[in-house]
Amino acid sequence: MSTFTSLGLNENLLKAITDMGFETPSEVQQKTIPLLLERETDLVSLAQTGTGKTAAFGFPMLQKIDAASKTTQGLILSPTRELCMQIANEMNSYGKYVKGLNVVAIYGGASISEQAKQIKRGAQIIVATPGRMKDMIGRRMIDISKIEYCVLDEADEMLNMGFYEDITEILSHSPESKSTWLFSATMPKEVASIAKKFMHTPVEITVGSKNVSTNTVSHEYYLVNARDRYAALKRLCDANPDIFSVIFCRTKRDTQKVAEQLITDGYNAAALHGDLSQNQRDIVMKSFRNRQIQMLVATDVAARGIDVDDITHVINYQLPDEIETYTHRSGRTGRAGKSGVSIVIVSKSEVRKIHSIEKMIQKKFEQKDIPGGMEICEVQLFHLANSIKNTEINHEIDAYLPNINEVLADFSKEELIKKVFTVEFTRFYNYYKKTKDLNTLSGGNVDYAESDGKDSTRYFINIGAKDDFDWMTLKDFLRDLLDLQKDDVYKVDVKDSFSFFNTDTVHQELVMGVFNDFKLDGRNISIEISKDRGGRGRSGGGRGRSDRDRGGRSSSRSGGGFKGKSSGGDRGGFKKRSESGDDRPKFAGKSRRRNEKPKNAGTGGKRRRRS
Numbered sequence: 001m002s003t004f005t006s007l008g009l010n011e012n013l014l015k016a017i018t019d020m021g022f023e024t025p026s027e028v029q030q031k032t033i034p035l036l037l038e039r040e041t042d043l044v045s046l047a048q049t050g051t052g053k054t055a056a057f058g059f060p061m062l063q064k065i066d067a068a069s070k071t072t073q074g075l076i077l078s079p080t081r082e083l084c085m086q087i088a089n090e091m092n093s094y095g096k097y098v099k100g101l102n103v104v105a106i107y108g109g110a111s112i113s114e115q116a117k118q119i120k121r122g123a124q125i126i127v128a129t130p131g132r133m134k135d136m137i138g139r140r141m142i143d144i145s146k147i148e149y150c151v152l153d154e155a156d157e158m159l160n161m162g163f164y165e166d167i168t169e170i171l172s173h174s175p176e177s178k179s180t181w182l183f184s185a186t187m188p189k190e191v192a193s194i195a196k197k198f199m200h201t202p203v204e205i206t207v208g209s210k211n212v213s214t215n216t217v218s219h220e221y222y223l224v225n226a227r228d229r230y231a232a233l234k235r236l237c238d239a240n241p242d243i244f245s246v247i248f249c250r251t252k253r254d255t256q257k258v259a260e261q262l263i264t265d266g267y268n269a270a271a272l273h274g275d276l277s278q279n280q281r282d283i284v285m286k287s288f289r290n291r292q293i294q295m296l297v298a299t300d301v302a303a304r305g306i307d308v309d310d311i312t313h314v315i316n317y318q319l320p321d322e323i324e325t326y327t328h329r330s331g332r333t334g335r336a337g338k339s340g341v342s343i344v345i346v347s348k349s350e351v352r353k354i355h356s357i358e359k360m361i362q363k364k365f366e367q368k369d370i371p372g373g374m375e376i377c378e379v380q381l382f383h384l385a386n387s388i389k390n391t392e393i394n395h396e397i398d399a400y401l402p403n404i405n406e407v408l409a410d411f412s413k414e415e416l417i418k419k420v421f422t423v424e425f426t427r428f429y430n431y432y433k434k435t436k437d438l439n440t441l442s443g444g445n446v447d448y449a450e451s452d453g454k455d456s457t458r459y460f461i462n463i464g465a466k467d468d469f470d471w472m473t474l475k476d477f478l479r480d481l482l483d484l485q486k487d488d489v490y491k492v493d494v495k496d497s498f499s500f501f502n503t504d505t506v507h508q509e510l511v512m513g514v515f516n517d518f519k520l521d522g523r524n525i526s527i528e529i530s531k532d533r534g535g536r537g538r539s540g541g542g543r544g545r546s547d548r549d550r551g552g553r554s555s556s557r558s559g560g561g562f563k564g565k566s567s568g569g570d571r572g573g574f575k576k577r578s579e580s581g582d583d584r585p586k587f588a589g590k591s592r593r594r595n596e597k598p599k600n601a602g603t604g605g606k607r608r609r610r611s
């Protein structure tokens with residue numbers, strides 16, 4: 001059996017190794033350390049996460065540099081700030097008996113002048129993220145013209161995150177004569193090409209099998225109407241109760257909007273984008289890592305630094321402008337040999353992009369249907385059953401048990417199960433029984449019919465702007481009164497003393513019935529079926545209206561919605577439902593399950609919007 005002594009390491013390093021409690025070198029260490037100690041060579045080393053790669057390059061580098069000199073001799077590039085700090089710490093532990101050693105970590109989001117000061121003291125080894133490194137070279141704060149060793153750690157991740165150009169730029173400031181050691185868990189084409197470009201006949205070492213983790217991501221897409229995008233997202237989340245995911249949007253604004261909506265609807269979500277301060281981003285990332293946040297809604301730029309291993313789903317809420325970005329996104333899941341799913345929600349006009357992506361990634365997408373409401377109810381029931389099964393009993397409840405038992409004494413186990421599950425089932429059931437199929441192929445037929453105007457009824461109603469309604473508040477009023485879904489009342493057109501609106505013809509009887517003998521503030525409200533069907537096309541009622549109208553809609557929303565005539569007053573006996581949009585049923589524990597500190601989730605999401 002191989003030992004660290006037999007690898008050729010010197011006394012100082014062996015002492016540190018004993019201190020750290022390492023007994024035998026790992027496979028990648030056994031293969032790499034003697035080679036790098038003996039020869040000046042370029043190296044490509046492929047090994048999974050957690051196999052001890054840091055020591056594999058760290059020990060040889062520490063043994064080969066001259067700690068008596070203050071010149072920077074070694075550079076280690078790594079994808080994230082967390083990894084940078086981790087590697088710098090490891091290097092300091094390994095080198096604790098190396099006199100005069102100064103290892104400095106360079107990464108974004110911390111004071112650049114403080115980092116420059118540390119470099120000035122003379123750092124033999126610099127551990128850096130590409131972005132900050134490039135920045136500091138550009139400002140002449142760092143000189144790497146004399147380095148002898150350069151490590152590209154987690155090369156696949158660095159390329160995934162879009163650091164190719166930064167790396168090229170950095171290396172152009174380093175000498176040709178240096179040795180480059182590349183470490184990677186996988187060997188995608190991009191890594192092979194970087195090896196070819198920057199290295200001279202590198203020795204190749206492989207531990208375990210090549211490429212194991214590149215095939216662990218499956219790609220799926222869901223075709224929906226553009227206006228159903230958010231509803232589809234919610235269903236996908238509801239159908240995956242244990243989801244731990246990054247949701248990508250195109251803009252900061254959309255990122256913030258989707259996160260806020262998810263939070264309002266009771267999910268553990270937060271936004272991550274460039275308008276947050278570094279401190280806020282750190283808090284969001286920490287909550288995400290601790291699983292207090294289940295859904296992180298992010299822009300591409302902000303997501304660069306995400307190095308969380310167990311992400312189950314990447315959701316492309318919107319496709320990126322450049323399809324190349326898709327690879328970076330999907331690379332957030334399926335890490336460290338685990339499997340993952342990359343989901344794209346697309347509208348009809350975007351389907352061709354899916355085909356371009358397939359060509360680029362050389363993999364097929366599977367087209368799937370948005371799960372139906374009953375399917376989700378079923379999933380949630382089984383999830384609840386499993387949660388109950390796995391729940392550890394909290395003995396704080398012991399004191400209350402006698403009374404509880406008395407209340408429930410008459411029921412058998414079977415009856416109790418039925419009751420408990422009915423309580424939970426009914427919430428989801430009531431929400432989903434009214435919702436329709438979101439898949440455009442099946443649901444799409446309905447939509448065509450509507451846009452032809454065939455199955456739509458237009459009504460005339462004798463309330464209007466002089467009753468303090470605008471199209472948005474009238475729409476909300478009708479929808480609530482009729483207990484219909486948001487999109488079931490459309491083409492709302494408010495005139496001064498009367499208005500028009502449409503519903504699908506199936507709702508005609510309901511509408512006429514509700515308004516038969518209806519009073520608002522004591523006044524008789526009459527409704528008639530209009531001859532005018534409201535023209536072609538179905539829209540939210542706001543289409544074609546001025547932007548100011550639309551702006552009015554959102555401000556009235558965030559202010560809690562309803563701006564009817566006698567605000568707060570009793571509108572003819574009609575009481576408004578909650579306006580928050582929080583009509584999503586909440587399973588017990590759903591929003592609290594992992595959320596010990598619910599405030600954290602709001603740090604990212606509930607922020608004031610700055611767009």
Ligand code: ADP
Nearest residue numbers: 022023024025026048049050051052053054055
């Ligand atoms: P990788 O970079 O391959 O993901 P790391 O270098 O981060 O892996 O090492 C993973 C962990 O294993 C670290 O905590 C490190 O201290 C520890 N480790 C590395 N080599 C050994 C060894 N030979 N014996 C015991 N623990 C080790």
Ligand code: MG
Nearest residue numbers: 050053054153
């Ligand atoms: Mg590592």
